[in-house]
Amino acid sequence: MLLLAVDTATPAVTVALHDGTSVIAEESQVDARRHGELLLPAVDRVLAGAGMRLDAVTDVVVGVGPGPYTGLRVGLATAVTFGSVLGVPVHGLCTLDGLAYAAGLEGPFAVATDARRKEVYWARYADARTRTGEPAVDRPADIAEQLAGLPVVGAGALLYPDSFPDARAPEHQSAAALAALAAERLAAGGEFLPPLPLYLRRPDAQVPKNYKVVTPK
Known part of the structure; x- marks a missing residue:
C-alpha cells in the first residue's frame, strides 16, 4: 500500500x-x-x-x-x-477530521478553521477519531456558548480567543x-466520503440576476 x-x-x-x-x-x-x-x-x-x-x-x-x-x-x-x-x-x-486526528485529544473537543467573513468552519468530536455531528459554518460568537469549556483546535480558535479561550494546536x-x-x-474497512467539495455556503462569485439589456443604436 x-x-x-x-x-x-x-x-x-x-x-x-x-x-x-x-x-x-x-x-x-x-x-x-x-x-x-x-x-x-x-x-x-x-x-x-x-x-x-x-x-x-x-x-x-x-x-x-x-x-x-x-x-x-x-x-x-x-x-x-x-x-x-x-x-x-x-x-x-x-x-476537520484530519485536524482532530492530529490533535490526539482524548475527551470531547471541537475543531474550528478560518472560513473568512468573520466565520469559522467547525465540528464537535468525542475523541480524535470520532466526529459527533456534521460540519457547520457560523460566527464564533454564535457558537461560543455551545463550545464553552471545550478545547477548540485549529486556526479558527486562535483567531477568536474571546469566543474560544482554550485554543489548541495544531493550527x-x-x-x-x-x-x-x-x-x-x-x-x-471503514467508510470514506466521495471526492466532492464540502463548501457549506455559496461561493463569493455570483452570476448576476439581471443582465443589462443593450439595444443596438
Whole structure:
C-alpha cells in the first residue's frame, strides 16, 4: 500500500505519503493564495524524498473541506486526476477530521478553521477519531456558548480567543495526519466520503440576476 494524501481546504498546501504502516514523507506550506502553484511541485518533492514514483501509488486520499471554493477545488481536482490516470481509488475525508486526528485529544473537543467573513468552519468530536455531528459554518460568537469549556483546535480558535479561550494546536491541516487516519480506516474497512467539495455556503462569485439589456443604436 502506498497512500498519497493531499489537502488544500485551508491555507496549508499539504502532501504526504503513507506506506500503510507509517508516514514516509510529507511537506506543508502555508500560503492561502498559491494552492494551484504549490501543490504539484510539493507532490513531486514528497515522491522524490521517499524515493517513489507516482505510479507506485495505490490509493489517493484528499481533504474534501469544508473550505473556501478556490483553494478546495485545487486539491480535489488534482486528487481526482491522479486517481483517473493511475486507475486507483480516491478516498475523501473531512478536513476537520484530519485536524482532530492530529490533535490526539482524548475527551470531547471541537475543531474550528478560518472560513473568512468573520466565520469559522467547525465540528464537535468525542475523541480524535470520532466526529459527533456534521460540519457547520457560523460566527464564533454564535457558537461560543455551545463550545464553552471545550478545547477548540485549529486556526479558527486562535483567531477568536474571546469566543474560544482554550485554543489548541495544531493550527493548520497536515496531510500526514489525514493519511494516517485514512490508513486506519482502510485497514478497518471503514467508510470514506466521495471526492466532492464540502463548501457549506455559496461561493463569493455570483452570476448576476439581471443582465443589462443593450439595444443596438
